[in-house]
Amino acid sequence: MVEFILERGNYWAIIGLMMIGLYILFSSTNYIKRLVGLSIFQTSIILFYISLSRIDGGTAPILFGKDAKGHGGEHGAEAAGAAAAHGVDEVHEAANVAQGASDAAHSAASGQGFEHIYSNPLPHVLMLTAIVVGVATLAVGLAIVVRIREAYGTIESDEIREMDLEVALAEYAEDHPGEADPA
């Protein structure tokens, strides 16, 4: 029972965060606060996907050690170059290139049987896209909020609704002179 809870406690915490976002979205009348709630909701979904992609004892999905080389001299050199870009010093790089070339001779092995465990890269990629798209939609929402503020002078949804109602009543009274107030 305790193990069952420990295995799923993460999901429940994320659901809690999601519900906070949803509550802010529902309850606040201020449009900017609503958009902040929306972004909390969205971040919680990203957290959920990332926690699905985790594997026990795994590491970030960047091949290193033996896994990164031994797939042909050309690939070995590429991998070494990338390793240098990640901050490995020059000496290491030369050693990697040499080893990659030597491995090329006898290694026809594909990527099967890695030395290390890596977490699942696919949800990471999907969530990268989701973060960027989320910021794009946030920008559009904020631009609309700025326009609403220019048109109405407020960004509180209940005040805007009252103004709309008054305008609608005034228009109705203009179109139907002599009738009683419908409200």
Next chain:
Amino acid sequence: MTGYEGADLAIALINVVLLGLLFVIGVAIARMRSLFAIVMLSGVYSLISATWFVALDAVDVAFTEAAVGAGISTALLLGAMLLTSRTAKPEPRAMHIVPLLAVIAVGCMLVYATIDLPAFGDPNSPANTYVGTDYLHRTPEDIGVPNIVTAVLASYRGFDTLGETGVVFAAALSVILLLGFGERSLSASLRNKNKKKG
């Protein structure tokens, strides 16, 4: 590896601390009325979730969340706040109870759904066994880049990334159409001038 072997204690501790912080920040945002504080707290929220991504081995997502989620979106929110207002009105009483009930109902349904989910960190869960491992095993041969996320993002799912670029372009275009390049402030100042004349 056969089945779930129990989470690492350190990871569990980090999880509890970071998720607890996120929870506290979320509640604080829900209760606050100063928009500046809300915007800043949402930036802090993004940064802490980026830290959590590092703990969960999603380093690329952590980069993006720290740069885009905590950086750009906080800047956008601040700009919008400066152009609109500084404080939010307190919510009416009725606006507390109905959303709370709806949120609790949705939360209960979701928690019920998690009973069927694979355990946290399970290497044999459906999400972790098919296409994800396939990408891991093919990347060294097909592309030769050690960072699998880069390989999937730019090559295997390049069209996804192209579509994402299209979405960002459309969003930028609509923001420009909504706010303009400053013509509206120009027209406003012209109108003011005419008013002074007339």
